Amino acid sequence: MPYTLWPIDASREILRSLTDGVPNFLCATEVEAVGLANKIWESVKEIVPVDAALVHSKVAGIGFENGQYIAVYSMNTEALARGQYEYRGHEEYVLGIVCPDAFGPGVFRCYRPCGSPESAKSIYEWRGDYTVQKRPWYLEGRLKEGWTKKYADPQNIVNLPEYTLES
Secondary structure, three states: OOEEEEEHHHHHHHHHHHHHOOOOOOOHHHHHHHHHHHHHHHHHOOOOOOOOHHOOEEEEEEEOOOOEEEEEEOOOOOHHHHOOOOOOOEEEEEEEEEEEHHHOOOEEEEOOOOOOHHOOOEEEEOOOOOOHOOHHHHHHHHHHOEEOEEEHHHHOOOEEEEEEEEE
């Protein structure tokens, strides 16, 4: 499961804390997926900039072989509420989730971090062809730890590298 995170030094500790005592990260329900996403948020929120505008987009993400993907993003939540996926005009951090077992294939949802996964409501949903196993960071992370080659961000067409860890 390749894992990407900024800053790099903290990523190993966060990955260890997430895997400690957790035999299975795979989620079968929306509540399980949001619960895991909140656990990731709790692990990274102390090390990310308070001002979400300082982060381009993804703070941390985990991709799984079954196609599940859970990440923390800096996003414009007003745009999300209008059905627009937008990085610019960051307001806060959101949880981005692809969970084929819970949502069906190719469904990406965003949630606000919350204390109770049972009461979480999706603030954005996109349906299309998003395959975690084809993402550049996932493919490179399966081979080695380190910075990926730059690849185009699909939203802003900005070439971005990511740092990957393999567990």
